[in-house]
Amino acid sequence: MSELTLRPRETPQLPAVDLSTTLAGVRFPNPVFTASGCAAAGQELDQFFDVTAIGGVVTKSIMLAARSGRATPRMAETPSGMLNSIGLQGPGIEAFLDKDLSWLAGRGARAVVSIAGGSVEDYAKLAMKLRGRPGLSMVEVNISCPNVEDRGQVFACDPAAAAAVVSAVRRNTDKGVPVFAKLSPDVTDIALIARSVVDAGADGLSVINTLLGMAIDTTTMRPVLGGVTGGLSGPAIRPIAVRCVWQCHAALPDVPILGMGGIRTGLDALEFLLAGASAVSVGTTVFGDPTAPVRVLHELAHALAERGIDRLSDIVGLAHQPAQKYVPQDPDPVGDDLPEES
Amino acid sequence: MPVQVQGEVLSIRKVGAYNAMTVVAPGIAELTKPGHFVALQVGGPESSMLLRRAFAIYDVKERGVYGGTVEFVFSVHGKGTAWLATRRPQDKVDVVGPLGKPFRLPTQPVNATLVGGGYGSAPLLPLANALRERGSRVDFVLGAGSADRLFGTLDAKRIGSSLSVTTDDGSAGERGRVSDVLPDVLDRTRADVVYACGPMAMLRAVHDLAAARGIPSQVAVEESMACGVGVCMTCVLPVVGDDGISRMVRSCVEGPVFLGERVRWDDVGTVPEDVLGAPVSTGGGH
Numbered sequence: 270m271s272e273l274t275l276r277p278r279e280t281p282q283l284p285a286v287d288l289s290t291t292l293a294g295v296r297f298p299n300p301v302f303t304a305s306g307c308a309a310a311g312q313e314l315d316q317f318f319d320v321t322a323i324g325g326v327v328t329k330s331i332m333l334a335a336r337s338g339r340a341t342p343r344m345a346e347t348p349s350g351m352l353n354s355i356g357l358q359g360p361g362i363e364a365f366l367d368k369d370l371s372w373l374a375g376r377g378a379r380a381v382v383s384i385a386g387g388s389v390e391d392y393a394k395l396a397m398k399l400r401g402r403p404g405l406s407m408v409e410v411n412i413s414c415p416n417v418e419d420r421g422q423v424f425a426c427d428p429a430a431a432a433a434v435v436s437a438v439r440r441n442t443d444k445g446v447p448v449f450a451k452l453s454p455d456v457t458d459i460a461l462i463a464r465s466v467v468d469a470g471a472d473g474l475s476v477i478n479t480l481l482g483m484a485i486d487t488t489t490m491r492p493v494l495g496g497v498t499g500g501l502s503g504p505a506i507r508p509i510a511v512r513c514v515w516q517c518h519a520a521l522p523d524v525p526i527l528g529m530g531g532i533r534t535g536l537d538a539l540e541f542l543l544a545g546a547s548a549v550s551v552g553t554t555v556f557g558d559p560t561a562p563v564r565v566l567h568e569l570a571h572a573l574a575e576r577g578i579d580r581l582s583d584i585v586g587l588a589h590q591p592a593q594k595y596v597p598q599d600p601d602p603v604g605d606d607l608p609e610e611s
Numbered sequence: 612m613p614v615q616v617q618g619e620v621l622s623i624r625k626v627g628a629y630n631a632m633t634v635v636a637p638g639i640a641e642l643t644k645p646g647h648f649v650a651l652q653v654g655g656p657e658s659s660m661l662l663r664r665a666f667a668i669y670d671v672k673e674r675g676v677y678g679g680t681v682e683f684v685f686s687v688h689g690k691g692t693a694w695l696a697t698r699r700p701q702d703k704v705d706v707v708g709p710l711g712k713p714f715r716l717p718t719q720p721v722n723a724t725l726v727g728g729g730y731g732s733a734p735l736l737p738l739a740n741a742l743r744e745r746g747s748r749v750d751f752v753l754g755a756g757s758a759d760r761l762f763g764t765l766d767a768k769r770i771g772s773s774l775s776v777t778t779d780d781g782s783a784g785e786r787g788r789v790s791d792v793l794p795d796v797l798d799r800t801r802a803d804v805v806y807a808c809g810p811m812a813m814l815r816a817v818h819d820l821a822a823a824r825g826i827p828s829q830v831a832v833e834e835s836m837a838c839g840v841g842v843c844m845t846c847v848l849p850v851v852g853d854d855g856i857s858r859m860v861r862s863c864v865e866g867p868v869f870l871g872e873r874v875r876w877d878d879v880g881t882v883p884e885d886v887l888g889a890p891v892s893t894g895g896g897h
């Protein structure tokens with residue numbers, strides 16, 4: 270696939286805005302990433318857009334061993350969202366390193382590798398496997414997994430378990446490679462978990478993972494998903510995601526956040542930046558629009574230019590400041606959309 | 612290699628219970644082979660329906676007055692296809708295609724039996740043309756619930772050496788299922804290969820009948836798909852690989868056409884214990 274030259278959509282010129290963003294010391298040319306589980310390892314999407322043109326590719330959470338995932342049906346479309354119950358299907362870390370990470374590195378993409386496990390030891394081993402790998406920009410720790418050593422209690426919902434995983438990953442990861450902990454919104458106080466993983470060494474936070482949901486088929490009168498419950502994603506969860514980013518940024522203003530949850534347009538991405546995210550992931554939207562990450566990037570650049578903002582980093586968390594501190598230029602003054610002749 | 616195209620509806624017409632839509636979508640026709648499918652956005656840019664809808668490609672024209680076109684046949688199933696049925700010429704639709712692995716064609720002339728259920732006959736018609744061009748004999752078995760849900764019988768009659776029709780209610784052809792008449796057709800035509808597209812239960816019955824006679828089959832499956840391009844892992848079914856190991860494979864990129872003998876028919880909809888990486892307990896998110 271790498272030899273593909275046909276690109277249906279030319280990459281249009283970006284307005285002169287400094288879109289670069291720095292996540293825990295690592296600089297990315299722009300803030301739009303894919304989301305874990307919504308882009309595989311980038312190869313398929315590279316048919317539709319140049320995966321090196323976005324901030325980075327966040328890969329599907331990888332585990333130590335190959336994993337079949339759950340029974341079908343694995344998805345249900347819901348209003349402005351979807352439920353998924355994939356069950357972390359994947360080839361296991363060795364095959365991933367051989368085939369996927371090496372492809373991303375060869376392609377020149379910035380890879381953010383998401384890892385998942387059932388025990389602290391699993392995560393530590395995965396982190397070790399990633400040491401010294403070319404192409405690796407960041408590690409994202411998917412802690413929305415059941416802890417097999419604690420009756421299946423999800424790591425992300427327990428501050429101590431989440432901290433144990435993150436500290437094991439941080440200890441076993443190369444120095445210059447940031448470790449981001451991916452938080453679940455299914456908790457009472459997300460800032461509490463955020464603090465706990467940051468204290469344990471997380472360099473940043475990915476916010477948010479899916480919310481646990483369920484759908485029942487009214488014809489068969491049984492759950493739709495083979496896995497019964499599933500993760501809800503898409504624009505339906507965006508307000509929750511924005512709230513979570515806001516709360517994490519308010520609690521930990523110096524910790525970089527990769528924000529996500531229902532981003533569909535450049536303005537949606539802007540909303541996350543204003544709430545405190547330094548970068549964003551575009552997930553479910555990719556299923557309906559495989560070129561969405563580059564589209565969102567361009568829309569965001571234009572939205573910033575229209576508002577007279579020439580540096581993205583200036584507006585991270587801006588919504589937390591009192592309104593009078595920043596008076597935006599009217600992006601669309603009255604009469605702007607009238608034909609020029611009239 | 613699939614492309615994403617802002618297409619424009621050229622025509623939409625009723626064919627019995629179905630709709631046949633032709634979309635001007637330059638770049639897709641040139642790459643299409645029988646068995647490929649397209650995936651369309653539905654509901655417009657502000658739609659609450661986020662996922663694409665998949666349709667088997669029926670006909671393509673590489674060049675016309677309007678540029679390349681793609682035609683597919685669809686039945687109104689839920690909200691997305693209902694929206695699609697209300698599109699009119701010049702309406703815009705976002706199309707991705709061609710997707711999936713097409714039917715494999717034999718290298719030598721053979722006797723091929725093509726079995727279609729409902730709109731499943733749509734991709735079989737261009738396949739029949741391709742087989743004929745290579746000197747193969749083509750016999751059709753088409754079935755549906757009722758006469759208005761048969762598609763392409765006229766084309767099939769023209770292209771094929773024979774056509775057998777069944778309907779569940781007897782409103783056209785023989786009353787019954789394709790599997791009732793298939794054994795006869797396979798024996799009479801000395802079929803070398805069977806191609807099938809239709810509901811899963813039909814595909815299985817076709818495979819079983821063919822396999823019992825030692826005849827290889829290729830089947831085009833229809834699994835629920837969220838992305839259609841290989842990135843989400845929703846569209847899987849258990850399939851035996853070249854190495855003899857079963858895996859949950861993505862029907863959007865490794866299918867929708869599979870060799871019948873490779874599909875774990877008893878286990879579709881489940882994760883059999885001997886599949887690579889099984890078992891995985893239920894519950895939770897992704």
Ligand SMILES: Cc1cc2nc3c(=O)[nH]c(=O)nc-3n(C[C@H](O)[C@H](O)[C@H](O)COP(=O)(O)OP(=O)(O)OC[C@H]3O[C@@H](n4cnc5c(N)ncnc54)[C@H](O)[C@@H]3O)c2cc1C
Pocket residue numbers: 346648662663664665666667668683684685686687688689690691692693730733832833834835836837867
């Ligand atoms: C490879 C392939 C080829 C297909 N070819 C045709 C065709 O030629 N003609 C035709 O009429 N239909 C075809 N289908 C089925 C068609 O995609 C569904 O009928 C359609 O997606 C239903 O959308 P809806 O919004 O009307 O239904 P809803 O039930 O509202 O759809 C909800 C969600 O479920 C998915 N979904 C529901 N049913 C199916 C299904 N049977 N298959 C896949 N996804 C489903 C939809 O994509 C959507 O994401 C094909 C499916 C696949 C996978």
Ligand SMILES: Cc1cc2nc3c(=O)[nH]c(=O)nc-3n(C[C@H](O)[C@H](O)[C@H](O)COP(=O)(O)O)c2cc1C
Pocket residue numbers: 304305306307329330353355357383411451477478479500501502503504506529530531532550551552553554843897
């Ligand atoms: C089909 C699917 C699979 C996913 N798989 C993973 C995964 O493996 N690891 C993970 O951390 N998040 C996974 N997610 C969650 C997304 O990365 C993202 O956090 C969430 O969907 C919210 O963003 P969105 O609304 O833009 O999709 C998955 C989401 C979907 C829809």
Ligand code: FES
Pocket residue numbers: 835836837838839840841842843844845846861862863864
């Ligand atoms: S439909 Fe997404 S991987 Fe097949």
